[in-house]
């Protein structure tokens with residue numbers, strides 16, 4: 079693997095330390111939930127990067143696989159099968175299903191015409207969203223599913239009687255570290271994957287598909303495998319999200335907004351590096367939390383001026399992130415990571 | 422036979438469902454399907470030509486549909502008097518004003534969009550997709566900032582409300598009107614493409630842009646024109662769809678984008694005839710399946726797309742070597 | 744020596760990361776047929792595409808009628824009066840023969856006398872006038888491509904390997920057609936691998952090798968010197984027959 083820019087390494091270490099010690103550095107339910115979100119989106123964005131950054135495939139169905147994982151654990155838990163076995167079965171089952179569906183889409187659309195792929199994934203994703211709202215008996219429809227967690231993840235659970243460094247060792251803490259370590263493991267696995275011979279072939283395909291084909295690589299096999307792996311990892315991220323929220327619904331897992339977030343993270347961080355999307359995930363999740371109050375302030379300050387307050391209304395934060403997104407695609411196509419590359 | 426098959430698909434589908442329903446239902450559903458298809462054709466034709474001519478894939482196309490829909494609301498709001506008037510002349514004037522405003526606004530927006538975003542990403546599909554998706558996000562947010570997030574109602578002109586009887590079938594007047602408008606636009610586009618020099622250059626450009634340039638035609642300029650015209654048509658389609666639905670939400674463009682994509686994929690990216698056939702197929706399938714098996718309706722378009730891609734991997738009417 | 748209508752002066756062209764033309768110099772005199780010869784991959788097509796602005800030269804000048812055109816966009820270059828027949832012929836398969844020809848005419852459409860001349864040169868095109876060009880045979884497509892280049896008065900005709908992949912009888916027909924154009928004192932820049940055709944038509948010749956011009960002179964002199972042919976083109980006239 080190429081040497082990283084020292085600033086990048088420093089940022090990554092900082093992110094790791096902050097997340098590893100988050101419950102102790104930033105105590106409080108809300109900030110721990112934010113840290114969990116960062117962990118989850120790091121996994122989700124990095125898995126998307128395997129597609130976008132390493133193979134040049136633009137898929138809009140990634141949230142669907144995220145949703146597979148979320149519904150995969152939510153459905154048994156909500157049906158009253160509350161236990162780690164349910165979580166495990168849900169995780170493995172949904173990851174396998176995600177991999178299979180993703181491979182099927184890839185085989186169909188990569189075979190027909192590369193260009194159709196993005197459009198087809200968009201259609202499939204919207205179909206999944208409709209399906210989730212229509213199959214009310216299974217998915218809870220528009221309202222989604224709420225459910226109880228296994229005992230060890232419930233707020234009332236005590237791992238230790240005494241607080242550690244003033245933080246109670248309750249189910250939330252257990253839940254956070256579960257998220258953290260699963261995310262860490264996933265991220266590590268993905269880095270291993272892209273550094274492996276398989277990952278190098280993916281990069282060769284991205285650089286020059288024609289040449290990779292001429293060298294004898296079956297690009298379709300590599301692309302399909304990459305989409306399947308990315309989908310399975312996204313499903314794991316979905317499981318973590320379901321466990322964090324204790325709720326799963328179409329808008330929190332399947333909507334185009336989630337897809338937009340993922341795209342923002344990968345592009346802002348810099349595609350094709352895994353590190354970039356990890357940093358991008360942190361930036362975008364934090365922006366969610368801190369940009370909105372800032373915009374609220376701006377909104378209040380501009381009260382009375384026509385139209386302008388609407389532009390800085392806290393609900394319009396996507397307007398500004400979207401603008402940032404376009405500017406980055408223009409001027410820094412390699413994102414944060416690319417700007418830090420040693421010339 | 423194999424070359425004719427795509428042309429026969431449409432009548433074949435219409436005939437195939439006949440035994441499963443009464444004649445009056447069939448007629449009503451067919452008109453409804455064709456009406457929806459015509460509006461889809463308006464929305465999709467620009468996208469397919471823009472791709473054919475410059476190899477540009479515009480994911481923000483739905484933004485022009487949304488803009489057209491909202492413009493219709495804004496124009497018809499103050500014209501309530503005309504819209505609900507007894508006089509059909511005032512009715513039609515209001516409708517014309519709405520459609521014109523939608524066309525102009527979407528066309529101007531298209532011009533700006535081409536100059537600001539599209540022009541810089543020729544040649545790179547990855548950048549095109551990313552930039553146009555970014556543009557779509559921003560455009561959608563701007564529309565919400567200007568018109569608000571709540572659903573907005575709008576009224577059809579009085580003469581286009583209600584329905585009439587035709588061979589025992591109840592036909593909504595507006596659907597008939599939509600079919601008529603769609604046919605007129607299609608005929609106009611067909612004439613423009615097949616009877617004029619500009620149309621000749623567009624058709625040639627879709628097949629081989631370099632050669633057209635080597636013959637001395639400024640394809641870039643032509644492309645801007647096609648982009649603007651395509652955006653304006655999408656705006657008109659959006660306005661007509663809004664009046665058909667009588668209620669619009671900011672997600673209208675996004676929902677239609679999915680259908681529009683299915684239409685151009687089915688038809689073959691770059692082909693106008695394919696776009697027309699694809700639009701009719703999607704419209705008819707939605708209505709027939711919605712009637713015969715309502716539970717399957719939502720999957721019918723995806724199933725249609727998958728089936729056609731398995732049959733013809735590059736769509737019904739593949740264009741050039743792309 | 745007549746005035747040069749077209750000149751290449753130290754032209755370098757890159758395609759993506761590859762440096763293909765390394766300083767190409769030659770001139771096309773007005774009213775003559777200039778042959779551009781060379782082995783496969785020598786850079787002939789690249790030179791013509793650079794002339795048409797389809798690949799932009801990175802360095803050097805290409806002048807047409809005294810004007811530097813190396814930075815002009817393709818349509819502007821064509822509008823100076825240059826007709827181009829690419830190696831791939833550039834026929835629009837979905838368009839009819841008539842429409843293919845019509846594309847190359849001015850705003851007024853066909854001039855009857857020119858159309859008659861062209862159809863007299865290639866009568867088969869008249870028979871297939873209303874058919875889709877995609878259905879033509881390879882030779883007929885080449886005839887159409889050449890017809891399209893001469894359907895209007897142009898100052899320069901640029902043709903890339905018109906005989907490639909064609910049957911000997913068709914090649915003879917094309918040679919005849921080009922001889923008529925030559926007799927009308929059309930300025931032509933012709934890329935060829937077929938030495939027979941080159942000898943029959945060429946006034947002057949430039950030979951390319953590895954993106955450079957390695958020989959310039961009279962066609963007749965090259966045609967007479969088998970040793971030189973062997974050295975430059977890797978084959979003598981005798982071996983070719």
Ligand SMILES: Nc1ncnc2c1ncn2[C@@H]1O[C@H](COP(=O)(O)OP(=O)(O)OP(=O)(O)O)[C@@H](O)[C@H]1O
Pocket residue numbers: 758759761763781782783784785786787788789790830936
């Ligand atoms: N699109 C391309 N990308 C990269 N290299 C190219 C491309 N087209 C041509 N080349 C290379 O440029 C060099 C010159 O090619 P060119 O087609 O100009 O040769 P040519 O003299 O016309 O050959 P031929 O007689 O085979 O037509 C060759 O080495 C070729 O491999």
Ligand SMILES: [Mg+2]
Pocket residue numbers: 787788789830904
């Ligand atoms: Mg060549």
